[in-house]
Amino acid sequence: MKANKRSMMRTVICAAALAALPGLAFAQGQPVKIGLLATLEGPFAAGGADGMRGAELAVAQRAGTVAGRKIEVIKASSNANPDVAVNAARKLVEQDKVDILVGPLSGGEGIAIKDYSKSQQQVTFINGSSGAQGATLVNPSANFFRFNTEGAQWMFGLGKAAMDKGYKRVMVIAEDYSFPYSQVQGFMAQYCALGGKVPLKAWVPLGGKDYSSVIARIPKDVDALLVVLGGADAVNFLTQYENSGGDKPMLGGSITVSQDVLNYKGKRRDSLVGTISAGPIADSFDGAEWKAFVADYRKAYPVSAGGFPSPSLFAYTYYQNMKAALDGLAAVNGDLSANHAKFRQTLSTMTLKTPTGNIKLDENRQAVGTTFVTEVVKDSKGDLTTKVLLKVDNVNQLLGMKKEDFQLGTRDVPACP
């Protein structure tokens, strides 16, 4: 028995040593190491897991190799807090020595990672799905690239759609941090210009459980509510609003009606039907590339294996950014010499073919791309899905404004009470 135990111990140690070996033996540049950072804990855990699926799909589509080099993906998790995200990124960059880092997921994290990227010139940082404007608009970092459009761009077009529906006055209910500020700005930039009014904005803490005080403040004379809440928060709000007898129609933010909210199994989910929202994806977009992408996603991650019926926004943006990294690597034939000089040059100038259309970067390495305005409908199977109302191409980060007129979205900017 004792000898048995000892021999088992020996086997375990040997196995551990063997597992560590490849890392040592082939560190000399053969596989290309890509760090993948998403939130597997905290309020966006479901979204983070789907983001990872999207990124893995991009790797799988290239059968795990690019330009003859094997792709080695190393994962890390955060919980949507910037300090945790930077700790996780530091592990990927300084301990695991990745060449490229794809991530993070949420706005505040994105700004923190952008700041961190300035001290790590040997690594190319490509965003995950973080959508804060400041990450590329304020003090941009030369080695931080974002191939997804951001929070304000995602909402461009919703203002017009709301006016078309006859909503003249809208109250805003949004989480109190940078990403919803951007979302609200993207909506209001167009809405206010077309003559709409926003008499009241209620900023609620992220992860709040009780919305009764906000619901009590909703004025009688508004035509609709703009709800920019993510994941579990949105579900909480909807339940409480429904319970208190609310009946105002809803406008949704880009992550309010993402697939993980549409998948909500509660009784109240029918109240989501008719909600219009805007974002970089639309489940029912009928472009051929989009359909192929959705089919690929469903094949790789069937619902029975934990996937969503249709890829979420997080899956899509992570896919987009990972694809950009791999396409860039393929274009330079895997050449990452001289601090990735050629690779970064290619990333800055290439046209990325994505399932929703072409994407190019502006001078701050920020994507200029397509936004969809969608309406929630019920399909024949009873699943909630979205229908495209409007497709707006080439939305840039300044929302069509001149640089000198543009102000970063905050709690009070823009305003049209």
Place this chain on the structure above:
Amino acid sequence: MSAAKWRRAMSAGSLAGTGQTGTHRQEPAGPSSKESVSSSTSTRLGRMRASIKPRHILCLLAALALPFVATPFFTYQVAAQSLILGLVALSLSFLAGYGGMVSLAQMSVAGMAGYAVAVLGVSGTEISLGWHWGVVLVFALLISVVASALIGWLSVRTDGIYTIMITLAIGVAFYYLVLQNYSVFNGFQGFQKVHPPVVLGIKWRDPIPLYGLALTCALAGYFFVQWLVRTPFGIALQGIRDNPRRMNSLGYNVTAHRVAAYAVSGLLAGVGGVLLIWYNGLISPGSVGTGWLINILVIAVLGGTKHPLGAFLGAAIFVLMQTFAIDLIDRERFNLLIGGVFLAIVLFSPDGLLGLWAALRARWQLAQAKTSTIRRRP
């Protein structure tokens, strides 16, 4: 025994006792009293020298050599972070181990010091006042000491689970304050780019300087607690932990001692908080959220609260698990491993790692004692 007999016996005994001790004490008192005055400092040094054992020097050398052997990542993210979190946990294990008071607000106190550094000093946000770092440090530590004393003053009249509830409530209240206040604390986004000052031409955020700073503070905190618990104040505090009513009737002010203990722990947590914000370079409400309040308790319990060393041991295990668990197990399940290890340690050793170590040592000594008696037999 009758009352009179008993009284006689007692008085005789006490007389005899005083007589005996009197003669015993008086004889050597003459020469030694002068000696003790002149040599009190030297004997103290001697006692210190005697208490330093080879293993202490070995530990110190290992700690000093670490940054030159390990990678900068390990030095910074694992070692420095462990020392800093250990310092915050030390403030809790001092309160819990020597004062018998479990406070969940220690991370909030550390966060107050951190927020003070961010608000009064330099950061990437316009709110910061940009004062000189020396002034900022004094204010940060002062704020944490005063805040901790106030928390103590509120909570020391309660016991056990009620203390935990009150301190938890204070911690959560502070979290929501910084989350929802924009004019001073900048809400959800908090403060970015809060870097330590460049002093003596050294960038204190580089791995080795930060590690050195953390190690110095951690050692200072460790020896400070070691020293404090042997002073009359520390002894009285431990007496209060064991039996507050008896200490009260002996004339000790229980409340004052407990509040003072809170103030001391506030200083330790404040130093930890300042180092933590320099380490992270940013602070946001997430840094003082419920998760962190409980993490500090987990660290203290993991290591064991019977000795100041426990806090640092617990922090090392905690940080190692947080950093590397994701490499060992499936990406979505790594928190399970962390929880499992914590559960195992607490289950098998109620007094944390220190308890485990003590149990191992006791077993080893027992084995040695057995062998030595065998050997002594002819």
